[in-house]
Amino acid sequence: MRAVAPGRVNLIGDHTDYTGGLVFPMAIDRFTTIEFERSHEPLIRLRSHDEPNEAIVQLPSSGEGRGWARYIAAVARECDSKNGITGEISTTIPIGSGLSSSAALEVATLLALGFTGSASELAQTARRAEHRATGVPTGIMDQLCIASAREGHAMLIDCASLAIEHVALPPETRVIVQFIANRTLEGSQYSQRVQQCAVAENLIGALRLANPESLEKINDPTIRARARHVITENQRVREFLRALRQNDLHGAGRLMKQSHESLAVDYEVSTSVMNEAVAKLQKTPGVFGARMTGGGFGGCVVALCESGAKVDGWRVSAARAAHLA
Ligand code: ADP
Numbered sequence: 001m002r003a004v005a006p007g008r009v010n011l012i013g014d015h016t017d018y019t020g021g022l023v024f025p026m027a028i029d030r031f032t033t034i035e036f037e038r039s040h041e042p043l044i045r046l047r048s049h050d051e052p053n054e055a056i057v058q059l060p061s062s063g064e065g066r067g068w069a070r071y072i073a074a075v076a077r078e079c080d081s082k083n084g085i086t087g088e089i090s091t092t093i094p095i096g097s098g099l100s101s102s103a104a105l106e107v108a109t110l111l112a113l114g115f116t117g118s119a120s121e122l123a124q125t126a127r128r129a130e131h132r133a134t135g136v137p138t139g140i141m142d143q144l145c146i147a148s149a150r151e152g153h154a155m156l157i158d159c160a161s162l163a164i165e166h167v168a169l170p171p172e173t174r175v176i177v178q179f180i181a182n183r184t185l186e187g188s189q190y191s192q193r194v195q196q197c198a199v200a201e202n203l204i205g206a207l208r209l210a211n212p213e214s215l216e217k218i219n220d221p222t223i224r225a226r227a228r229h230v231i232t233e234n235q236r237v238r239e240f241l242r243a244l245r246q247n248d249l250h251g252a253g254r255l256m257k258q259s260h261e262s263l264a265v266d267y268e269v270s271t272s273v274m275n276e277a278v279a280k281l282q283k284t285p286g287v288f289g290a291r292m293t294g295g296g297f298g299g300c301v302v303a304l305c306e307s308g309a310k311v312d313g314w315r316v317s318a319a320r321a322a323h324l325a
């Protein structure tokens with residue numbers, strides 16, 4: 001059997017998911033595939049083409065493992081897997097570059113282990129596994145996108161209610177991804193940003209419900225800037241959806257540009273190399289807009305372009321959700 005899970009790229013709405021805000025990702029046509037056989041032995045044995053060591057997890061899983069095996073152990077623990085599998089993993093998602101190879105691995109492993117819940121339960125279980133494996137309190141965007149995507153569509157996700165709206169991308173557009181640098185969120189300032197949002201929420205309430213005027217109640221300039229990013233980013237996601245619906249692609253592109261500036265200046269999760277790549281893309285003919293994508297501190301940038309535009313990078317298409325094949 002085979003479990004297949006796509007990667008994802010986020011078009012707009014970064015660092016909004018963990019405060020229950022809005023995000024607008026799409027699954028991409030790069031995949032992690034597990035070719036596997038189920039067994040009645042309480043043992044998981046997986047090889048990955050990208051790792052020298054096999055992941056071996058005795059069931060029931062303690063949830064702990066070394067290197068990449070910690071993701072497998074965490075997934076097995078979260079779904080309380082009883083029956084083992086033996087298999088081989090390959091991926092066309094570049095690992096550690098912000099296109100969510102980790103969530104694809106978690107979701108594909110859950111499917112291979114026979115997870116039978118809804119897409120939302122699949123995503124929440126995978127997210128808990130990611131927290132267990134990495135200790136980084138990431139939001140639900142990656143796993144929910146990968147578990148629920150529809151071919152040809154991006155998706156608006158409300159990360160509070162987990163409601164999803166699938167949105168067809170205008171046929172005259174292309175999405176281009178440029179790889180900038182490998183990164184890991186472990187040891188990055190990601191967790192600090194999550195804490196800073198919690199501080200802001202203690203002062204002004206839920207950021208997803210707050211309006212820009214309430215920022216005046218935050219005295220600390222750093223916390224105020226972090227909150228400003230989240231509040232304005234949620235607003236930009238709403239406006240982005242509206243712009244796409246009206247086929248106002250230049251408007252959508254301007255929102256991507258503003259999103260990048262907010263992530264770079266107010267949220268301080270971009271890098272100079274990413275800023276340069278985005279600036280260059282924004283000057284390229286046929287590019288509506290560009291921004292960093294994902295958690296930041298490296299990773300990738302994404303551009304929304306005219307279909308005929310000559311832009312360096314990977315052209316990605318909106319892929320369907322993870323599935324067994
Ligand atoms: P991203 O999710 O952006 O690609 P992360 O740092 O979150 O980057 O996750 C990358 C980690 O996930 C890798 O270091 C590895 O431990 C694990 N991983 C992802 N895909 C695979 C794979 N195909 N085989 C083995 N490990 C993988």
Ligand code: MG
Nearest residue numbers: 100101102103
């Ligand atoms: Mg990841």
